[in-house]
Amino acid sequence: MEIKEKYLNDIVILILSGELDAGTSIFLDEKIEKFIESGYIKFVFGFEQLDYISSAGLGVFISHLDDVNNKDGFFRFFGLQDKIKNVFSLLGFDLLVSIYTSENQALEG
Amino acid sequence: MTKKLLLRPYISELPQFRLALKEFLSIVLTDSVQINQIILAIEEACSNNINYGDRPENYEEIEVFISFEKNKLVADIKDNSAPFKIDASICCSMLDKIIKKDKGGLGLTLINKIMDSVETFERGDYYICRMTKVLK
Numbered sequence: 001m002e003i004k005e006k007y008l009n010d011i012v013i014l015i016l017s018g019e020l021d022a023g024t025s026i027f028l029d030e031k032i033e034k035f036i037e038s039g040y041i042k043f044v045f046g047f048e049q050l051d052y053i054s055s056a057g058l059g060v061f062i063s064h065l066d067d068v069n070n071k072d073g074f075f076r077f078f079g080l081q082d083k084i085k086n087v088f089s090l091l092g093f094d095l096l097v098s099i100y101t102s103e104n105q106a107l108e109g
Numbered sequence: 110m111t112k113k114l115l116l117r118p119y120i121s122e123l124p125q126f127r128l129a130l131k132e133f134l135s136i137v138l139t140d141s142v143q144i145n146q147i148i149l150a151i152e153e154a155c156s157n158n159i160n161y162g163d164r165p166e167n168y169e170e171i172e173v174f175i176s177f178e179k180n181k182l183v184a185d186i187k188d189n190s191a192p193f194k195i196d197a198s199i200c201c202s203m204l205d206k207i208i209k210k211d212k213g214g215l216g217l218t219l220i221n222k223i224m225d226s227v228e229t230f231e232r233g234d235y236y237i238c239r240m241t242k243v244l245k
Contacts (some may be wrong), residue, residue, distance in 0.1 A: 019127075022120045022156050031132075052127065052145070055153055055219055059212030066207050083145035089224045091215065092203040 003031060006014040008107060011042040020057030029060045031043025032099045036064065046081030053087055065097070074098065090102030110137070111176040118190070119170055123152060127147075130175075137177055138244070139158045147242065149221050150223040151175075153216035156240050162190030186238040 001018035012035050022042065032043070064074055078100040080088070088094040100106040112133045116126045127148050134144045155171055172187040206212070220227060224240040231237070 008187055013125035019124060021123055021152075023123060023158075028235060052148075054156070055212075056156070060205075062207050062212055062215070063210045066210060083142045086142045086146065087149065087219070092221055096203060096207060 003025065003028060005031075010040065011044055011107065012040050013044045014048065015046035017051075018062075019052040020050060021052065021054040022056035025054075025056040025060050026035075028057070029063070032060065032064050036067060041068050041071045042104065043068065043074065044076045044078065046079055046103060047077055047081070047084055049083070050084060053084055055069070056088070058091065058093060061093070061097070065095070074109070076106040076109065077102060078103050114173045114175070116155055116171040116173060117189075118162070120156065120159060123156065126155070126173075127152060130173075132151070133175065144222045147182065147184075150220045150240060150242075151186070153220050154186050154240065155182075157216060158186065158188050158190055158238075162188060177244075179194075180243060182242045182244055184240045187235050188238075189234075189235055191233060191236055224234055 001016065001020055004017075006013040006015070006017040014028075014031070016028070018024070035043070047062070049108040061075060068075055076098045080099060085094065085099070088097075088099070098106075098109070114126065114129050114133075116122055130148045130151060131141075131144060132176050134147055138147075140146050151173060155173065158171060169189050173188070174183075174185040176183050220240065226241045227238070229236060229238045
């Protein structure tokens with residue numbers, strides 16, 4: 001898995017590609033953790049090139065979402081492939097986060 | 110039509126295993142969402158075995174048998190390690206999990222949402238997790 005990062009004002013944009021599973025999720029977890037420790041609370045995740053997500057990958061978002069929400073921050077997602085959207089939906093995660101079609105829409109909120 | 114796949118019990122082996130699973134499932138199934146669901150359910154079950162199984166020192170590879178019977182897919186995961194209780198019921202809503210930062214049980218929830226039946230039983234020295242899904 002590859003994670004590219006960009007910034008727009010106080011928003012961190014993380015573009016994920018490849019597969020987010022039990023082996024790779026630790027890298028994303030550490031990255032988000034460091035951003036939160038540095039004071040970032042607004043995150044936009046690009047999933048257009050993300051081909052797979054397992055429970056371990058979703059667990060990363062679940063473990064940080066409440067902290068971010070409590071600080072008036074957000075997790076927004078864009079560009080989910082149908083199969084990834086389906087995994088979000090199986091767990092009901094799609095009802096608790098904001099999902100957008102494009103990066104611009106996600107940034108606008 | 111049955112396929113046997115072997116998985117060395119390490120998380121690092123999962124990407125290659127998923128690739129082999131996808132290759133086989135794509136022969137029979139065409140819906141990419143359904144293929145992904147089945148790969149996910151099988152991988153989650155194997156991950157549970159790898160992470161939580163009481164694996165003996167002289168471990169063996171996890172054997173996964175996938176077969177298509179009429180309109181049904183049957184996946185048997187055969188392991189010499191006692192499996193995590195994969196058919197255990199899971200509590201808590203997703204919202205509760207987020208508030209409690211509780212990542213536990215997500216894999217089992219996915220398996221139970223994707224598959225139509227999940228059972229575990231012993232056969233000789235091995236444990237079998239059998240999952241079935243009716244294909245539409």
